[in-house]
Amino acid sequence: MSSLRVTNLRYAYLKRDKEALRGLSFAIDSPSMLSIIGGNLAGKTTLANIIIRKHLEQLEGILSGTIEFVFDPSRSDVIGLLFEDVHWMFCNLHVEEEVAFGLENLGVAPPDIRRRVTATLEQTGLAGFERRQLSTLSGGEMQKLAIAAVLATEPQILITDDLLSNLDVVSSRVLPELLGQYRRHSGCLWIDLSRRWATHSSAGDRVALLKAGTLLDHGPPAKIFEQLGDRLVADGDVELPELLEMLSAANQALALRNLPKLPVTFERAQLFDAMTRRYRPRPPSNSQSRAPIGNEKSSLDIDNVSFQYGRGSPVLTNCSLAVIANRINILAGRNGSGKSTLVKICAGLLKPNRGRVLWQNSPASQRLLREKVCLVFQNPEYHFLADTAFEELYLTGRLLSLPDTENTKQVEWILARLGLESRAGISPFALTSGEKRRLAIGIALVRKAEILIVDEPTLGQDKSQSRMLGLLFKQLASEDTTLILVSHDRRFIFEHGDVLHLLQGGRVTCSGAIPGFFASSSQSDFSGQSDVMAFWERMGNGNHAVEYAPRSTQELFQSLEPVPDGYSRYASQV
């Protein structure tokens, strides 16, 4: 039996006036799970670091209050920590060595190490990766490896910091389930820190909401959602699952008509049943249709490109892609499918081993591509050269020979557009992960390239920031910029994307307009099932044109109207 008790915890980093944590108190016993959910600057990563540093007796900064651990004396007192950015947590060259490292430190006998390494790699979907070098793994594969390395040590306390940030849809479902199974099986306690209310948060024992270093409330998930759900939707700094957003929107519309609310449920079938009794589709209106994607011209074409790093295995094989001009092109696919490599080729940063890259139907040199295309890397820190966020953007303008006044004006505009005005004087490296990414996008905006590629734009962003970025991208597309966004974020893609290119096994296997791509008939491993789309299909498309489908909860409820309970049995009629 292990437990963790945090009492009136206050913490401030050295040389900073503001406290990062302000009087946190909570207790958790094994085998419980506590989901601590909060937006940017809530203090999640700080809390994770303090707990682990307190355990290792490596605390820095000013701390008051207490953190008490109780461990089962019959087992090693290991705390498993999964960092927000897993790239920084490895210390070996090969996958197998990395997983074995913790066990070696704990003095486990070599045959047991072998057995546990093999079992953990199988559980995390990394069987066959034993001798792979870490440098050849994709972002998602690294995340899986981090989970394997932590689980192999059989920790008594498990802390995960933004677990789902880098995972594709399938892994986002499978890996939390795996951690849940481990928790139940081993009897460990699990603290999950996240910017989103994930499916596994709802299935946990308790949910706590963290905002600006303060715990707002904590308790059973259903109770917390009932009390604070509407506020969470309105604030937008915590990402909620589509299902909970639908529940909140449904209840708000019912409340406006003084109709009784729907009960809180985390089960799709239950909610859909309740909603089909209380809602019916509105007649179609013209404003709901969007400009369809026709036979539009492409600005960049990838023609039968193959690529491999050194003498490693091929990353891309005969890959072809037509990037539609002035649209938001989404490049999606499972972890390790070659997305990041493909965009580096598009940006003229890598030369394909075979095949051609065409710019407006003519073969393009790497130099030409670098002039026309700007890429924002998955890790934004690679872009940072200056001392402050303001200087970072200003330096780019200076390098492009912009006059001082124009440059300053433009930098101020971009900072405001990206919600970074108040952070202008801060070092880029000290920003939160979401802010860093927006600053890197800002650098690309100064460049005004004809094609803007952003690798995982919504990573680290809260819901309102994701929406803000989506609107920004739409505006850029309407101003003659072509966008290629690499993303796993199905909701972002569904809401803001125009064309989706699906990459599987190193080649683009299909491309198509969104939202048609998300219709149940063409749902793939990648997309999972959109709750909005699934409900819309259940309502029989509401007699709307076949090509119309609501892309967000907001659009769905614009197409539905509430009715008294039992009046609408629309689904059964359909």
Next chain:
Amino acid sequence: MAIRDTLAKCDPITKLLWVANTSVVAAAMRSPLQLLFLVASLIFCLLFLSRANILGIVKYWQILLFVPTCLFAFHLFLHPGQELFRIGFLAVTQEGLTAASMHSLKLFCSISAVVIFLLTTDIKSLIVSLIQMRVPVRFAYSIYLMLRFVPIMTVEAETILMALRTRVPRKRSGSLWLLLWERYLVTLVLMGVRRAEQAALAMDARGFSLGSKTRTFLDAPRWDRTGMYFFTANLALSWGIKSLL
């Protein structure tokens, strides 16, 4: 066991001793002929006792040839004596040619032995062997991490350079370019420091701070007779060449 697995099967410490022995013998040799025999024995080791890829060796050509060639050129013109021929105003003497050959071959032998060692040894198994020989875990792992950070930082440096290229597609003039390079290096160092700090915390969280007393190893290299045979044969051969020729 295939004969070409000999070097791979030798334990890292024995191979390290072999590298040291080769360097000492090379330094003690007094004629180019002796050194040529030593070079021949190294080539034999490389071609017949290991599965090292010839292309793998080509990767090291700069290290293998650059320093010995520089040393050769330096000694060629430095030594006074009987003049053989002239290259411009520089005279090549008999003594210079002998000394240049000797010094460059000695260095070439030492570097070749190190390259063969690197090509046939897993660095992790060397570190594990050091720990088994009671070298403190933290010290041994520091060496390992340092070696591991070289390829990581190379990739980091390339990626930061890529980010720089996508930011500034065209070349910039003097002072701006200088400023960019200065900033580039600062970013690289900063990222290196942050990586090291985070890696240290991650290692400690997984029990690294517990120390070496109870530590075990998944694939601990075991002492094998092959290593002893190989080392003894080489010891006899190299000192035989030194004494007999």
